[in-house]
Amino acid sequence: MKAGVPLTADFANGGVSFWFRQAGLPARRAALPGDRDYDVAIVGGGYTGLWTAYYLKKADPGLRVAVLEKEFAGFGASGRNGGWLSAEFAGSRKRHAKARGRQAMIDLQREMFRTVDEVIEVTRAEGIDADIHKGGVMHVATNPAQRRRLRAETAELRAWGYGEDDVRPLDRDEQRERLQVAGTLEATWSPHCARIQPAKLALGLARAVAELGVDVFEGTTVTAILPRRGAGRAAAVTTRGTVQADYVIRATEGFTASIAGQHRQWLPMNSSMIVTEPLPAEVWKHIGWSGSELLGDQAHAYIYAQRTADDRIAIGGRGVPYRYGSRTDQRGATQASTVALLWRMLVKLFPAAADARVQHAWCGVLGVPRDWCSTVHLDHATGLGWAGGYVGSGVTTTNLAGRTLRDLVLRRDTELTALPWVGRQVRQWEPEPLRWTGVQLIYALYRAADRNENDRGTTTSPYARLADLISGR
Known part of the structure; x- marks a missing residue:
């Protein structure tokens, strides 16, 4: 580890995220026992796959649904992210609007607002304790160029359906009262965001899905996804056997390149995080953050941060963004230089935390389409569907994807299936x-x-x- 980064005696780098270190690793579920037949097979046991399974079984308890996961449910980005249950949506609004019109994009944004609350309601209904606190999100600008971008972004949000209550500038007094971020020139706040503990959400959702009767197979690697041909059915080919189904849904996000024929579909982008030891009350007197808002800045190599339920600071950003050949790091370790960079950013923003030690560092992989716009799709002719390409804004979007895939599978013509990200096709990466x-x-x-x-x-x-x-x- 680079000199100058104070570490706890039990500091860990990689393996799993701090979130799983805190919540505890789950006992592994059984692997696929051989060839099987289902109505719907979902490839990937992260948020997208789990939400899709959840809503399908809720809508039609008689459906035979299976989730196929290489590691364990929540292993990927779902258990490694920054814990932003946010209404922010990836991609250009203008590009999405081209598909079905300007109002359709505004409708999509309003649905994202509602989806934040939908996730919170499901966790309450299912008894999932994921440290959720809806304190909103603050974005800060720490130099004049960032301030210009923050103002321009706020104006653009207004043009795309955000009202005065959906995002607003903070005056200096309110900004300081909420959160003391050193060097802040300007800040905005939106109520449409909640802090979560990502692993607790993934674990609770996996439990709820299994209790509904979904077969969750772990330790089961899918190598290929085959479309329906003639009288045959769609299929997921695994190292443990082949699963045939009326529909096979790909919910592999940043790991999509590992499936045959998908190598250039979505680029696996890496993001890294560090978390401090719990900070004493004296430090929080200087920082504030009593509302547990999520925090982001306007830098191009931006950071994202939260105050955890047990009074730590968790902060993340880009480290080594991409590995040659779309490879993914299974260990989740973060480079020493990235840990040092994140530490410098933490101390720059919060000088009062300069004496705190880092307890854990880790990284995760997210999916990036060539046009940086999320998508959800189902082809009834081939029996294949997918959702993803969230570009780091997936915690909330996965829930919307799951509900939309439910409606598509059940052939429902709903407001969700009319949203402009449905059916979006983009070219492959170079x-x-x-x-x-x-x-x-x-x-x-x-x-x-x-x-x-x-x-x-x-x-x-x-x-x-x-x-x-x-x-x-």
């Missing part, structure tokens, strides 16, 4: 080495843009504009 080279260049430019803006920039750096152009955002 082959290697173009893919790796492009991602490295993009994030080098974003880091250069942040340095430029911190030093002297009053407007968004041209480095960032070039990075946006290359990335296709």
